[in-house]
Amino acid sequence: MATADVTATPTRRPFTGRRVRFGDVSLQVVAGAAAAATTALVGLITWKVIDGSRLAIVKNGWGFLTRVAWNPVIGRELYGAGSFLFGTVVTSFGALLLATPLALGAALFLTELSPRFIRGPVTALIETLAAVPSVLIGLWGIYVLGPALRTSIEHWLHAAFGWIPLFGPQSAAGASVFTAIIVLAIMILPIVSSISRELFLGVPLELKEGALALGTTRWEMVRGIMFPYARGGITAALILGLGRAMGEAIAVTQVIGGSPTIQWNLFSTSDSLASKIASTYQGAVSRLQLSSLIELGLILLVLSLAANITAQWIVRQTARKHGVTRGGHA
Amino acid sequence: MDRAADGAQARRHPRGTRVSAQELSGPSVRNDRLARRRRVGHAMEAGAWLSAAIAVAILGLVVWSVASKGRSELNLNLITKTPIPFSLTNAPQGLSNAFAGTIVIVGLATLMALPVGILIAVYVNEFAPPSIRAGVGLVLDVLSGVPAIVIGIFIFLLLVVGSGQSALKGSLSLAILMLPFVARTTIEVLALVPNSLREASLGLGIAAWRTTLSIVLPRAIGGILTGTVLAVARVAGETAPLLFTSSVVGTKTDWDPAHALQTIPVAIFELSESPSPQDHARAWAAGFILLMFILFASLGARALVTRHTRKISGR
Amino acid sequence: MSTTIEPPVNEPSVKVEIHREPMPGRERLETIFHVDDLDAIYGAKAAVKGVTMEIYKNLVTAIIGPSGCGKSTYIRCFNRMNDLIPSYRQTGTIRYHDQDICGSNIDPVAVRRNIGMVFQRPNPFPKSIYDNVAWGCRVLGMKENLDERVERALTQAALWDEVKDRLKASGLSLSGGQQQRLCIARAIAVEPDVVLMDEPASALDPIATQAIEQLMHTLKSEYTFVIVTHNMQQAARVADMTAFFSISQGEEGSRWGELIEYDATEKIFTAPSDKRTEDYVTGRFG
Numbered sequence: 064m065a066t067a068d069v070t071a072t073p074t075r076r077p078f079t080g081r082r083v084r085f086g087d088v089s090l091q092v093v094a095g096a097a098a099a100a101t102t103a104l105v106g107l108i109t110w111k112v113i114d115g116s117r118l119a120i121v122k123n124g125w126g127f128l129t130r131v132a133w134n135p136v137i138g139r140e141l142y143g144a145g146s147f148l149f150g151t152v153v154t155s156f157g158a159l160l161l162a163t164p165l166a167l168g169a170a171l172f173l174t175e176l177s178p179r180f181i182r183g184p185v186t187a188l189i190e191t192l193a194a195v196p197s198v199l200i201g202l203w204g205i206y207v208l209g210p211a212l213r214t215s216i217e218h219w220l221h222a223a224f225g226w227i228p229l230f231g232p233q234s235a236a237g238a239s240v241f242t243a244i245i246v247l248a249i250m251i252l253p254i255v256s257s258i259s260r261e262l263f264l265g266v267p268l269e270l271k272e273g274a275l276a277l278g279t280t281r282w283e284m285v286r287g288i289m290f291p292y293a294r295g296g297i298t299a300a301l302i303l304g305l306g307r308a309m310g311e312a313i314a315v316t317q318v319i320g321g322s323p324t325i326q327w328n329l330f331s332t333s334d335s336l337a338s339k340i341a342s343t344y345q346g347a348v349s350r351l352q353l354s355s356l357i358e359l360g361l362i363l364l365v366l367s368l369a370a371n372i373t374a375q376w377i378v379r380q381t382a383r384k385h386g387v388t389r390g391g392h393a
Numbered sequence: 394m395d396r397a398a399d400g401a402q403a404r405r406h407p408r409g410t411r412v413s414a415q416e417l418s419g420p421s422v423r424n425d426r427l428a429r430r431r432r433v434g435h436a437m438e439a440g441a442w443l444s445a446a447i448a449v450a451i452l453g454l455v456v457w458s459v460a461s462k463g464r465s466e467l468n469l470n471l472i473t474k475t476p477i478p479f480s481l482t483n484a485p486q487g488l489s490n491a492f493a494g495t496i497v498i499v500g501l502a503t504l505m506a507l508p509v510g511i512l513i514a515v516y517v518n519e520f521a522p523p524s525i526r527a528g529v530g531l532v533l534d535v536l537s538g539v540p541a542i543v544i545g546i547f548i549f550l551l552l553v554v555g556s557g558q559s560a561l562k563g564s565l566s567l568a569i570l571m572l573p574f575v576a577r578t579t580i581e582v583l584a585l586v587p588n589s590l591r592e593a594s595l596g597l598g599i600a601a602w603r604t605t606l607s608i609v610l611p612r613a614i615g616g617i618l619t620g621t622v623l624a625v626a627r628v629a630g631e632t633a634p635l636l637f638t639s640s641v642v643g644t645k646t647d648w649d650p651a652h653a654l655q656t657i658p659v660a661i662f663e664l665s666e667s668p669s670p671q672d673h674a675r676a677w678a679a680g681f682i683l684l685m686f687i688l689f690a691s692l693g694a695r696a697l698v699t700r701h702t703r704k705i706s707g708r
Numbered sequence: 709m710s711t712t713i714e715p716p717v718n719e720p721s722v723k724v725e726i727h728r729e730p731m732p733g734r735e736r737l738e739t740i741f742h743v744d745d746l747d748a749i750y751g752a753k754a755a756v757k758g759v760t761m762e763i764y765k766n767l768v769t770a771i772i773g774p775s776g777c778g779k780s781t782y783i784r785c786f787n788r789m790n791d792l793i794p795s796y797r798q799t800g801t802i803r804y805h806d807q808d809i810c811g812s813n814i815d816p817v818a819v820r821r822n823i824g825m826v827f828q829r830p831n832p833f834p835k836s837i838y839d840n841v842a843w844g845c846r847v848l849g850m851k852e853n854l855d856e857r858v859e860r861a862l863t864q865a866a867l868w869d870e871v872k873d874r875l876k877a878s879g880l881s882l883s884g885g886q887q888q889r890l891c892i893a894r895a896i897a898v899e900p901d902v903v904l905m906d907e908p909a910s911a912l913d914p915i916a917t918q919a920i921e922q923l924m925h926t927l928k929s930e931y932t933f934v935i936v937t938h939n940m941q942q943a944a945r946v947a948d949m950t951a952f953f954s955i956s957q958g959e960e961g962s963r964w965g966e967l968i969e970y971d972a973t974e975k976i977f978t979a980p981s982d983k984r985t986e987d988y989v990t991g992r993f994g
Binding site: 084086087089090091093094095096097098100101102104105107108111112114115164165166167168169171172173175176177185187188189190191192194195196197198199200201202203205206207249252253256280281282283285303306309310311312313317337340341344345357360363364367368370371372374375 | 434528533605606665683
């Protein structure tokens, strides 16, 4: 009996080698175009923002980065990013400083310490914190957190340590850098916490058992084994959190008060790059002012991209490192 | 049994502090090293408990504030009446324009982001070689790191300058924010679809494009929708990009995407700066509705995620 | 004992070569663990039930038996490692220096300080070779003469010569057998009384296995070894005392592990008292 050609059936054409189907090609082209467009989008965003700030770049010069000024009066316009850069740095790093121990602590709680039955709900609740819109956290910050801080912690710190410039007199407006830092910390806590949680879950059980079997306490095992193992990922998580804090405009502008000066006083008002843009945009009259605001946005974009790309690079580096199999060679 | 134990230990360990069996019976004055290590350990564990408690408490505080402070304005008027700025009377007002605008803008954003996100995921999962896959992944990650306000500036410069604001332009900015999220979750979901399914379909002679559209995607649809709901929840509360694209709005309840429409987050933002306490209460009330929507969408979607991933991967 | 075991014709029999110094007489043995009616239970299923035995100091005690008889669970009772598993409970006592180490008032950290463990698969830390051994010492407060301690531990683990020039290299760069010896060095660096070994050579090649068996032999004058092994020849080679566990069945198909026989190794392998032991060691099952 002749061997049946299983690929040739009466209703199909014989298999004559590579045939490119129109449907396959079009799907691939369309889908590929979507991917390419997205890649182009990032470049387009960067280019457009540069383009929009071109006027300001030319007029303001390099001094823009350090100049502390924002004078929109026509005829005497002078703009500088110095105070806003300072504000962004202070609020973002302050938020990171505050959020990191809390986030790591919560992640450790969820992976090592909590009873099984509350693990799921608490994880969901902490991730839900990330879902709360920034405008609501800001609203809460203005009318609940701000006043509470003012009468309690800010008051005590100023009374006790007022001689340190950091804890100077409280602002009249009730808004402060301190409130902004706490608001930002609340916003980045869930991100750092959930990434850390995943990292801690990924520490191999055998490493943890090996450490505990030596007679170490759980904390010693965490500090000596889990943290070093997860170090790269945690760093990336922190940088991502930093980027998120730098880019937050709405919640910050609601609670920070908006003053274009550089002060070391945590309880004074201030402004960050993002919050300045958000608060001033609608009142921008002159083209130079608008362009200067966009230049602020450019600085913000550069900082955010730097943070994001650094974090991604670290993630990919650590993934490669942990992918190394053990006991490589005899 | 002779108790030569101590003698033997002395012989073996002539130097150093040696933890003896006495340690086993709990904190001992003799070896405060272990006691101190234990104290430090307990303190750290208490700190971890406290951290988790603080995080949950903050969520509780925010939700409680939002729920309680808006109560006076939390009524049907909020959704049915339009705002009356600078009102000197007690005429009933609400934020109906914001509710309508939010539905329009978020809806349009979803319609824009969903197909593109799915297409990107299809490309990455079904067609792209590994290097391109990594590259697109990187692009998506970078795009998700661009601050929302910068996206607003971008659309402003691209489309609003010269032509004015509109809801459609606002939707576009939100769509850009949603895109990486939708694409990434769809990629994960498509990867869960077992290869055996694709092979079975291809083995029957069905073309690759048909396999993808008729077999793979429908299988993954649950997960894709869940990811979309999460993206919508994320974007429904966005304010910054809309400041540039859809903030100069009228007070009438408008559904026309060609006009600039009010959204709830922007309304809350503007009301929060107002001096009037009724405005504040209205902001809280609108915030309550927004938050409830977002919470239900997020928690509901997350609850469904496990069910869907199991269904998709066939386990 | 005059009983002889005659393997049935045409059936493979276990050739057990016994090369070992004679054990000290029973009256000179010191008990280090006294296990009394121990039940180890996961959730609703018991892993082992009713174990009563004594483990003697400075001997190598082997725990053998078919897979599923609870040997690993049993050995992990001695250093409270089973505590890490949420559904675990146990009844009965294990007395160590007149303390019941299973008691709720006993801190597992202190127990593990004195009773160390080497695991089935080598699990060195992702640190340098030096730090693998030194980390435990540092954390536990044995900070003086760290270099000496590390060298001593590595020497006792028969690894020093191979790694003395590359102490900064990662512990993960060693071969499997070397990694396991590193884990042994790490365990003995903190100077425990007892070293528990859960099938330490099962993931290793014969040469590496031999190195580890030799190690036990050399070190038993300083430490007490309890080793779980599925390899009978290994037990015969290294152990002074052997405990044979097997699986018992109850109603409704419940199964658990039980201690069948516990005696000097020579006796277990040449003249076991229990038929089940005889069946196992002659290879008729398991």
